[in-house]
Amino acid sequence: MAPYNVIIFDLGDVLFTWSQHTDTKVSPKVMRKIITMPAWFEYEKGLLTRDACYGQVGNELGLPASEIANAFEQARDSLREDRKMTAFISQLKARKPNLLVYAMSNISREDYDFLRTVEADWSVFDRVFPSGYAGMRKPDVEFFKHVLSEISAKAEETRHRLETRYGGFWA
Template sequence: MINTIIFDLGAVLIDWNPNYLYSTIFTEDERHHFLTTVCTPAWNEEQDGGRSLAEGTQLLIEQFPEHEENIRHFYGRWAEMLGGEISGTVALLTQLKESGNYKLYALTNWSAETFPIAEERYAFLSWFDGIVVSGAEKDRKPFPSFYKTLLNRYAVKPEEALFIDDNLRNIKAAEELGIRGIHFQNPDQLKAELIAYGLIS
């Protein structure tokens, strides 16, 4: 029986995309090159895992001094990468919350330095019974220790939990710990799977 639902945030509930910022700076080809060779997802994940924004920025500037200005924009203008809430998923979160049947948590790879911006912008973040932020823990998905932090902190039994994430790598890591997973693709697909689990109607 599932009594706990754990959400990822970025690309599930919150529309975050570096392209929103860099489309105002580069052509499409330039933007693609910059975000796949300079400010890469792997580099950003290190800040999500606890490395300071200042250190991460400086390391990259040393590697790519010709891109210094645009590297500094990544965190200097980070709020411009935030879109709105993903309304279809927030509607499902609302339904789950209002049912009163489930504990709701968030497990997110997110820098501790930028997460307060999201907390101010998205009121639904206050609905969770707990949020575990990778940057604050200096740990991140897909490492098992990060999932265990949430399980232990909130006394969650893996077999009673369902985890929703847009990254299949993170879903597989949760399943290794005995947590059922839904690989999020869009709100309609998520709704269908929640109905299939009998969690909503």
């Protein structure tokens, strides 16, 4: 493996953990389904507003948009920094001072703006790339190319950590 000087992490289930369990009629199974629907992907790209997304998803699932909004508000309220992960990233940077660490995440503008208000050590990242501001989302190759271009990095010098909490892999 070639040496690398850039690592790109995801935010969800890496820097932040959250719960899909809510006190609404929207079950965790339905929450997982929602975040895999085309309207959700458009929302994450910044092409749909939150209200439009919830409306479209609600129509498809036969749920009131207000119920979906309430479920996701509760999920957002459950967000917590994974302090072990931020400590790990800080240790990496301390051991390798020239290491650049970025975050690249599928997240809407609205949700990213909210996430930035959650107490966390954002200083571990040299820059964050939310899909809602880029107009693209993973796994679209163009999003990866966009980030590499923005940070002036070569793919072979970059590691991307996916799904850390669930075993994950380096890409």
